[in-house]
Amino acid sequence: MTTEHTLVAPRSHPERSFGFGARLLGSQAFWASVATLIICVAITTISGTVATYENVFNTTRNFAFIGIMALGQTAVIITGGIDLAVGSVMGLSGIVFGLMMTSGYSLWSSILVALAVALACGAVNGYLVAYLQLSPFVVTLGMLSIARSLVLVVSNNRMVYQFGPDEELLFALGGGGLFGIPNPVLVLVGLTLVLGALLNFTAWGRHLYAIGGNEQAARLTGVPVNRIKLSAYLLSSLMAGIAAILMIGWLGSVTNALGLTYELRVIAAAVIGGANLAGGEGTAYGALIEAALLEIIRNSLLLAGVDPYWQGTFIGLFIIFAVLLERVRGKRDTALFERIRGKRSG
Amino acid sequence: MGDNGAGKSTLVKIIAGNFPPSSGEILLDGRPVHFHWPTDARHAGIEVVYQDLALCDNLTAAANVFLGREVRRSFAGMFRCLDNAYMYQRARELFAELKSDTRPADLVRTMLGGQRRAVAIARTRLARARTVLMDEPTAAISVRQVAEVLDLIRRLRDQGIAVILISHRMPDVFAVCDRIMVLRRGRKVAEKPVAQTSPEEITGLITGAIERVP
Ligand SMILES: Nc1ncnc2c1ncn2[C@@H]1O[C@H](COP(=O)(O)OP(=O)(O)O)[C@@H](O)[C@H]1O
Numbered sequence: 001m002t003t004e005h006t007l008v009a010p011r012s013h014p015e016r017s018f019g020f021g022a023r024l025l026g027s028q029a030f031w032a033s034v035a036t037l038i039i040c041v042a043i044t045t046i047s048g049t050v051a052t053y054e055n056v057f058n059t060t061r062n063f064a065f066i067g068i069m070a071l072g073q074t075a076v077i078i079t080g081g082i083d084l085a086v087g088s089v090m091g092l093s094g095i096v097f098g099l100m101m102t103s104g105y106s107l108w109s110s111i112l113v114a115l116a117v118a119l120a121c122g123a124v125n126g127y128l129v130a131y132l133q134l135s136p137f138v139v140t141l142g143m144l145s146i147a148r149s150l151v152l153v154v155s156n157n158r159m160v161y162q163f164g165p166d167e168e169l170l171f172a173l174g175g176g177g178l179f180g181i182p183n184p185v186l187v188l189v190g191l192t193l194v195l196g197a198l199l200n201f202t203a204w205g206r207h208l209y210a211i212g213g214n215e216q217a218a219r220l221t222g223v224p225v226n227r228i229k230l231s232a233y234l235l236s237s238l239m240a241g242i243a244a245i246l247m248i249g250w251l252g253s254v255t256n257a258l259g260l261t262y263e264l265r266v267i268a269a270a271v272i273g274g275a276n277l278a279g280g281e282g283t284a285y286g287a288l289i290e291a292a293l294l295e296i297i298r299n300s301l302l303l304a305g306v307d308p309y310w311q312g313t314f315i316g317l318f319i320i321f322a323v324l325l326e327r328v329r330g331k332r333d334t335a336l337f338e339r340i341r342g343k344r345s346g
Numbered sequence: 347m348g349d350n351g352a353g354k355s356t357l358v359k360i361i362a363g364n365f366p367p368s369s370g371e372i373l374l375d376g377r378p379v380h381f382h383w384p385t386d387a388r389h390a391g392i393e394v395v396y397q398d399l400a401l402c403d404n405l406t407a408a409a410n411v412f413l414g415r416e417v418r419r420s421f422a423g424m425f426r427c428l429d430n431a432y433m434y435q436r437a438r439e440l441f442a443e444l445k446s447d448t449r450p451a452d453l454v455r456t457m458l459g460g461q462r463r464a465v466a467i468a469r470t471r472l473a474r475a476r477t478v479l480m481d482e483p484t485a486a487i488s489v490r491q492v493a494e495v496l497d498l499i500r501r502l503r504d505q506g507i508a509v510i511l512i513s514h515r516m517p518d519v520f521a522v523c524d525r526i527m528v529l530r531r532g533r534k535v536a537e538k539p540v541a542q543t544s545p546e547e548i549t550g551l552i553t554g555a556i557e558r559v560p
């Protein structure tokens with residue numbers, strides 16, 4: 001395969017002739033990885049606790065749920081949309097899953113139904129956004145409210161902590177691991193690889209970027225814009241369903257607060273990972289690494305004895321900082337283009 | 347030809363299958379055709395260079411050329427993945443054919459007007475087109491580039507491809523066209539062979555000074 005010529009340049013890189021090194025230095029995902037490493041090392045040397053196996057295991061598993069959802073969110077954001085409903089969809093598909101398990105259905109049929117519920121939410125979002133061309137912000141905000149309220153309706157404010165005959169299997173799925181790596185992390189890594197391949201090597205991926213870059217042009221050239229947009233919202237909801245099941249297996253219980261306010265962390269991870277809210281940019285790897293970064297910072301703050309009430313403040317600051325960074329980079333790139341143009345025509 | 351807002355671009359988009367016509371029919375080789383999607387029109391051999399070029403800034407030149415009809419190949423016998431190597435190669439050939447210095451791997455965002463136009467025109471050369479519609483291809487480019495576009499139109503004509511040129515520039519139209527049609531307020535008001543008309547008459551038809559000619 002000729003992977004060196006990826007038609008979709010990851011982002012931010014104005015000229016291929018600058019080569020791989022420059023492209024790497026220009027990529028947000030790269031800098032995020034560096035930041036993550038530095039923070040890890042810093043925290044380890046200060047507290048001496050992060051690096052314990054226990055802690056790494058916990059941290060990585062925590063970010064896996066956010067990371068999985070950030071992958072779907074990235075696909076939506078690439079098309080220039082946004083999915084605010086992921087947290088609520090996670091809650092709804094999770095509570096349906098819990099209730100099915102507790103009333104004795106097998107793990108697999110419960111998973112199937114839970115994912116179907118998630119997909120149904122995604123289908124509604126996608127249909128309204130793609131085919132009726134309603135604003136993604138408003139549609140998914142509505143779905144956020146609807147799905148969360150359905151969680152309460154369906155659960156009747158009950159908590160589920162008994163999961164019937166397949167309970168052991170479920171706990172093994174969410175809480176277990178392979179070669180010392182937690183299952184949710186394995187799922188996250190697998191899905192990241194799959195999405196990365198889809199984005200870079202398939203027409204579907206190419207069309208996502210095209211829609212985000214210039215939806216009108218995509219339509220004129222015969223890209224099936226509506227279908228592709230719908231698929232992005234379906235993917236985002238499906239990821240929320242998968243995250244819900246894994247998280248329940250890990251927690252060992254479902255409450256109606258499952259996934260509450262997760263949309264914030266998911267969108268934060270996607271955006272700091274380089275997905276541009278204006279559309280047309282974003283990578284699977286960026287979403288993964290940013291979910292990790294956010295969780296590590298959260299964890300570090302906890303270890304450092306910072307009151308957990310401050311967490312929201314830090315995540316909020318992070319989002320704003322990422323968008324600010326975007327702006328600065330945008331300006332720099334524009335200046336670069338001007339120089340290139342000047343040189344060529346001059 | 348037609349004034350701003352006469353409905354030229356809209357007509358182009360109807361012919362290209364982007365909008366459904368509210369009335370009337372499109373005949374191709376004497377047979378009525380119905381296009382529901384841009385791909386339908388392309389299958390019938392109709393290619394379009396849109397007025398705003400319809401490019402995605404965040405994609406490379408080659409990706410834009412093949413947008414909506416990416417070349418795929420089977421990978422491991424089941425996955426259909428993009429054949430980027432082929433698309434780069436083909437785009438490079440097309441740009442060479444168009445005598446453009448556009449590089450297939452450059453992002454369109456970084457390109458100049460002439461290069462962007464080359465990308466849009468290269469699209470029309472992908473398939474075996476029978477009709478090429480060009481919506482104001484000579485607007486806002488340098489004199490040398492205008493000459494190149496006109497030259498290209500002549501080459502297409504010599505290959506037996508019908509070119510429908512939409513333009514504001516009278517000299518261009520009279521230089522390359524065989525027939526002139528004038529559109530005013532969404533209606534056809536004239537259709538004449540170039541030899542039987544004059545720039546003055548066409549100007550009159552465009553502005554409405556001359557109501558219509560049979
Ligand atoms: N046949 C028509 N009947 C009614 N409105 C039309 C018709 N053709 C075009 N329009 C409208 O006129 C406006 C300008 O059309 P456009 O095709 O962009 O003009 P041009 O390309 O000639 O400058 C558009 O808003 C379009 O919807």
Ligand SMILES: [Mg+2]
Nearest residue numbers: 354355356397
């Ligand atoms: Mg026009």
